[in-house]
């Protein structure tokens with residue numbers, strides 16, 4: 549696995565963070581060292597997939613990146629004639645995902661789309677997952693996407709939403725300590741924080757819970773939290 553050194557050099561000017569070729573090449577290492585509990589969250593998604601996915605339905609992996617969620621779900625549920633829609637608007641991500649899908653045997657079908665998740669229709673879904681993606685959508689558009697997810701789910705279907713959340717300065721400080729333990733320098737942490745400033749806008753957990761309630765979800769539970777990272781399960 550190639551090591552993430554994207555912010556290891558000192559830059560005189562920090563460009564906005566992008567999911568470009570440089571990031572794609574180190575993405576598995578980056579996400580594991582940056583998201584507390586990433587592997588546990590994938591296991592939780594596998595468990596929820598086994599519980600909620602119905603045969604012959606659609607599953608949506610919003611902001612699929614290199615397909616970790618789609619592949620985990622496919623493995624977890626076995627052959628169920630499900631179509632997993634893996635959607636991402638980064639061309640290098642989708643190209644790398646397509647390449648790796650060509651090399652493995654799947655139980656179900658994974659269909660990749662290079663698209664903005666704000667423009668894709670969601671229908672006949674038994675599971676929708678956004679594993680750290682809605683945080684990149686403009687805040688003003690988040691309610692509408694939650695509504696389209698709710699509307700596209702079958703009754704009894706599940707939405708799993710993982711997000712970096714707005715939190716206290718002390719929690720952010722603890723999180724930066726976690727990144728240092730994972731081998732990032734102070735400079736890398738500071739430069740990444742600056743690069744993400746405009747693109748990743750965290751909402752408070754209460755804001756997310758309310759938004760999910762307003763669109764119609766009845767059972768909304770936080771099933772994972774570490775530092776300023778959470779994963780919520782919402783059932784229709």
Ligand code: GEK
Pocket residue numbers: 567579610611612613614615616617635636637638641663664665666678679680681684685
């Ligand atoms: C994982 N889920 O490994 N439309 C489509 N894709 C988008 C959009 C958008 N509007 N905005 C951002 N993305 C993955 C990790 S990463 C999280 C998800 C992170 C895509 C973007 O290109 C990137 O691949 C992904 O969402 C977010 O479980 O890097 O913090």
